[in-house]
Amino acid sequence: MAGISAIEQANPGSPSQSVAASPVETELALGDLAHANTGGRLWVIAASVPLLFMISGLVIRYAAFHSVSAVPGFEAYARGLCRWDCAWYVDISEHGYERFPIPGQSNVGRWGFFPLYPMLVTTLRFAFPFSTILIATITSMACSYAACLVAWPLLEKNVRAYILYCAFLLSGPFSFHFTTFLTEPLFVLLTSCVFLALKRSNYLAAGVTCALLSATRLVGVLAVFAMVIQMFEQHRQQGGSAVSFPRWVLGRPDMLVAIFISPAGLFAYMLFLYLTVGDGFAFLHVQRAFGRVAGDPLLFLWDGLAAVPTKGWLPTAPQWSALAAMIGLTLSVVLASRRRYGAALFCASSIILPLITNLASMVRYVIGLAPLLMLIAELLSVSKLTYLVILALFLSASYFMTLAWIGGYLALV
Template sequence: MKSLDWVKSKLQNKYIFILTIFILSRIFIWLVGAVYNVFDGSDQSIWDLLFRWDSPWYKGIIVDGYMDSPQGMTGNNAANWAFFPLYPMIVKVFYMMTNIRVEILGSVISSIIILIASFVIYDYCVEIKNEKCAKIAMILLFVGPYSFYTATLYTESLYILFTILFFYFLKKDKWILAGICGGLVSATRVTGAILVFPMMIMFLRPVFERKEKFLDAVKRFFLDGKYLLSFLLVPSGIFAYMVYLYNKVGDPFAFKNIQIAWGRENSNPIDVLIGGFVTYDGKINSPFWIYLGVWAIFGIVISLYMFKKKKFEEGIFSLITIIIPMLSSLQSIPRYVMGNVLVIIFSSLFIEEHFKKSRWIVLGLLIIYNAVLLWLWFNGNPIMP
């Protein structure tokens, strides 16, 4: 009993708790991979098992740079312009320094980045709720559904890190630092530019709360240069990438226009969501699309939950980042939902508030669910990209 009490006391320490869950999460991925190899009759390394779907695109950017013209996929009509540059640039630096296999390097770097992010996420959760919420968030972050993306050659870890830093600095009234982080997010994914909306809500809060007149807020915006600069910094990442693409291929919107190669064309997000459940001729859709539709609804509900909690800055960003991919398709929507750090945080808050007596059962089921998803990822199941 004394040894058990000693373990419990140690886990009360934030850093020990986070490191413990992080290490266990990587052991978890390795164990699922080992079992998968046994049943599959293969002997793939964990690095090769994790190297799926978009990972080869990022590897191509790291090793060979951006393409001069479309030449990818079976129709030779795809190009790696769709993938934003910050993450592959970071991996490339270490690749040039070490010459370690990109598959290994990407996985290790993503894992280190998410570990760094976890400490900020933990403190953020404590500020909005308590330590219990923070610990639940750590479990969801490292071993919750789709958490294995943070161990792959994908942008999830970097996107999560700079998004949470943006909101952390914004809440601390450090506008320039928030703007810089916003710019780094927009250099990681196109949705980073949307961070101007939560920044705008934060700036106008005194007006909404009737503590300041609108005209006085306008004066404050232009007289104090930190506000204008911070707003301009947020989309700087995507603007820099657009300039690069213009010089490279003559089209600053190549990252968007090339999406047609993946069958993504703009549509009404409501129609896309309904289409996940019902086909155009009124029949029930396949389980594949229904599954994706359920995830889209979950993401929207959690975003609205943020509004209920009066976290308007978080809610507007979360809602828009879930609606944007729905402009074209439900494909990959679970990744966009659970790759949103705010969804992780407020899902943790919801579990802490509404499953007080059964939270460990809920978390256990979610971990098992993640193991199934990881297995499907290793197997190259089309539901996973």
């Protein structure tokens, strides 16, 4: 066998002689061994980098929390960082969904918050004797760590880009979004899993993961379009035409199953709402109670940019949200220019869909798109100097942004 250096010993009296490995075989064996050792070291790095940033990020955010709170302890820290939508997910995990609007809260209901992550935390709460927010915080950190590991092959084992990506998720200026009870940690993890499965042409795995993604956030169902684009690209690479693509897909049961199960999470939630509330689209209809009304996305962007500060020079929350949407859409175009059409369409549509209602939470929505984060990491890692400067900025900004999050800065909602 190639790669094994051995001498075959002949039996006494046998005409066969000892056969020594040739120099070529020996060279191949040493090359394979070196490649295996290099691959092993890289995976050790891939596992260690996010772990280090998870620890450093926790230290930085806890220091920020401790500077404004006299209550010590990890659970107090977890509660201190549970802001805005986090409280809704805690309620869903502990009490489930109500059949009627919550009294005294302007007909607001929990139906706009999708169920997969609260269900996961509820399941873990039965297994571990800790509070909901404590379990959710640890689970979010674990999901973000896992998302980093999945990103390693997606980033083509680019060490600099990988370090920046891990730093952003676990120790960066928005790391509180990925380490508290919000859907971003699970959403980024599942999104990364979908694109890794597509990279490996494992469509069944992509379909199952997409189904979970559609039960995490509404825009998760849009990943099915990235899947279809990947199928089309594979068909074209094999010499097929656009006209023959539907017939080709019909001849692939794995692709058909993947496409049809992709929205299963969304459909299951709609069925649940229909049976409990009487309205399968309650997650859409309740948006009006939160101040989200369908309108012109361009007008929302213009209004956001026009909301200039009345004093000082720092941009207002609407301006930050509008800038985030514009940057996200621009990066989607960059993805398309690099022939990552599926990722580009997924990211652009995931920004435009919530933008149809207003700019609320737009910063969080944009930074929760894994393909955009990976692209940013790739772009900023080209130069070693830029890479080092950005890494330092990520770590230093984490402290101050955590203070802004705890203080209720509206742009970070």
